[in-house]
Amino acid sequence: MLSARAVTKRYGSTLALNGATFDLDAGRVLAVVGANGAGKSTLIKSIVGLMRFDGQILVDGIDVARDGRGARRRIGYLAQNPAFHQDLSVRETAIFYARLRGAPEEAAREAVEHVGLGEHAEKLVGALSGGMRQRLGLAVAQLGDPALYVLDEPGTGLDVAARLELRDFIRAQRARGKSVLLSTHWLEDVPATADEVLVLDRGRVTFHGPSADFVVSNAVRSRLFLRLNGHTDDAIPLIQHAAGHEVARSGEWISVTCPTDGKTKVFETLLENGIVILDFRVEEATTASTDGTGGQS
Amino acid sequence: MTATMAIFGKELRDAVRSRWLVAFALTFALVALALAVVQEQGSVGAQGFNRTTASLINLCLLLVPLLALILGASAIAGERDRGTLGTLLSQPLSSADLLIGKYLGLTVAVWAAVVLGFGAAGLLVALVSPVTDFGHYLLFVVLSGALASAMLSIGMLISVLSEGRSKALAIAVLTWFALVLFYNLVAIGFALSVASSGEMLLVSTLLNPVETVRILAVLSLEPDLHVLGPLGAYLYVEFGPALSAVILGVALLAWAGVPLTAAAAIFRKQDA
Structure with missing residues (x-):
């Protein structure tokens, strides 16, 4: 094409x-x-x-x-x-x-x-x-x-x-x-x-x-997209305080960038504080480095 | 062709929406009418159109080039300023399609404004003055439109060569000053002092579409050597009225075509 x-x-x-x-x-x-x-x-x-x-x-x-x-x-x-x-x-x-x-x-x-x-x-x-x-x-x-x-x-x-x-x-x-x-x-x-x-x-x-x-090098990260039950303003500092994750708000959604193995901590923190997750999506992140096995350089 | 027609339609619609063209048409109509009324009061006999037409020559030679140059200069440079040039050129159309569509749209719009302005005035003049020279009046409307076509072509070339709209407008106004206000003095001075020859006078005439139209208009109305000026007088004496009109007409056509062709060639080689 x-x-x-x-x-x-x-x-x-x-x-x-x-x-x-x-x-x-x-x-x-x-x-x-x-x-x-x-x-x-x-x-x-x-x-x-x-x-x-x-x-x-x-x-x-x-x-x-x-x-x-x-x-x-x-x-x-x-x-x-x-x-x-x-x-x-x-x-x-x-x-x-x-x-x-x-x-x-x-x-x-x-x-x-x-x-x-x-x-x-x-x-x-x-x-x-x-x-x-x-x-x-x-x-x-x-x-x-x-x-x-x-x-x-x-x-x-x-x-x-x-x-x-x-x-x-x-x-x-x-x-x-x-x-x-x-x-x-x-x-x-x-x-x-x-x-x-x-x-x-x-x-x-x-x-x-x-x-x-096109894989991860040494900084394995995921990004969570979360839609919460109206407690978004409360949730952001909680998540930041619990694990120091990067949190950004965009409309009714928030995005959390965190290590891949830190995803569960985010969910735990929200549930412990009675914040209901209405919808979520997870994306695995990469960095710019590659493993060099399949691509042509 | 589809894309060219789409651009043409948009230019025309924009012109209809634009207050500039409406203001232009109204101004022309009002000034033409005012001149006709004033001259009717002082005239002896039925010669309303001829007198009105003669009086409008200078007004037309000032306003039509200014309007056409500004519209032409804004055409591409304005799109460039707004960032819409890239959006347009990323569609299935060539740079020539865009340029020609815009030129045709603007040409029809300016012709419409000229015809409307003079047409409305002509109707009113006909009511207060017996019609004897309507043909001259119509010819002058056509010459005004032709002048607009030539100046739009020059404006499009300015537009393609300019980085932004403000720069294009500045160059357009300078061009207007040069062609309308200063040209005769410089051209005659150059032709007589530096390269004193009839050929130079002829070239000097043809190199300015405003002067070309002025001489054509005077030739059609009243080929008086004093009114024609030195450039027109040379043409009249050397070639006679008919051949002079043909030479000037061909020059005017060239002015409508050559700058636009150059603009298309340059535009094709530019990055959007």
Whole structure:
């Protein structure tokens, strides 16, 4: 579905991408990870045709540099901070982009409903929160039923619930045989969403392989997502005091990052204090290091 | 083509929503009407349209280029400022599709504003003055639209070359000053002192779409050598009115096409 060969991009004397080469098959999810400035966004913008580059990128066999329009017809792109015309409503925006993509207006309405913006359809884009704009970006990316989704830091600005929905969206696309390439600096996202990992370091691909090989080094960590019975404010200091875990609140959810063997302590602390857990989700975390057994460096 | 039409439709809708174009059309209509009424009071005989048209030449040569340059300069640079350029170009359309869609949308919008403004005034003038020179009036509306098309094309080139909207607008206003206010002095001075020749006068005329339209308008109304000015007078004497009109018309078409083509070529090579 996606093939990159020796993709190189220079900004003056700075080499932002240095010969990136990889393939992504249909129905697979590839996470591109790396620090800020590693070249993730440059790679993604090159795939989408927003940047000129040396080398070759093929999307479904179509050369991005030669037939950008044809390649982009097969790509659903979500930018890190999606920007839309602020004076258009959500509905007008979706219809406008549906026209650009040659999709029927009905598809625009369905996409808006699908991302949960149906009741905000008449709201102006300028009045949307960052998370809602991200949802609108996801709706636009779905128009025309693209075969490849390219998502640049899709979790940015989303609350916990929206992040979980995003993961469900990615899994659903994979189940439909679509390919997904996403960039992230949340390493915890990798095992939860990706089949493969591509690590970029200062423009170079330092690892590409199955996410199973992208394993923990010496800091095994998990992340718990918890929805409690209205005692969230009480729970946060309790968890922090009990085990010194990192706790963050996002809407009605809290996330707790802790050593893998410290998960039970969190549950014990909450139950001992009479706090009922309405819902929870656990994700195993990784670090950027790999075991070097399955990937190509 | 679908994508170009979508961009075209959006530009047109934005223009309809925009207060600028409505204000422009109203201003033109009101000023045209005021000029017609004033001149009707002082006129002898039925020559309302001809007098109104002649009086509107200078107003048109000031306002139409300014409006078109500003709209053109905002077209791409504004999207760049808002961050929407990347969103647009990540869709299945080429940079040329975007540029042409915007140009066509803005051109139709400005033509509509010019036609509405002058049209409304023309109807009112016809009520107070017997119609004798309606053809000239219509020709002048067409010339105004053609001038807008040329200046939009230059504005689009400015827009593509500018990093942001404020920079593009500054360059557009400077361009307007240069073409509308200072050009004649500089061009004539250069043609007569540095490279004193008829060819230089001709080139000087064709290098400015505002001057091109001014001479075309005067040629169609009253080919008086004093009114034509030195550049127009040279053309008139050298080529006659018909050939001069053809040369100027071709130059105007080139002004509408060449900057836009250059903008498309540059835009295609830029990173979004």
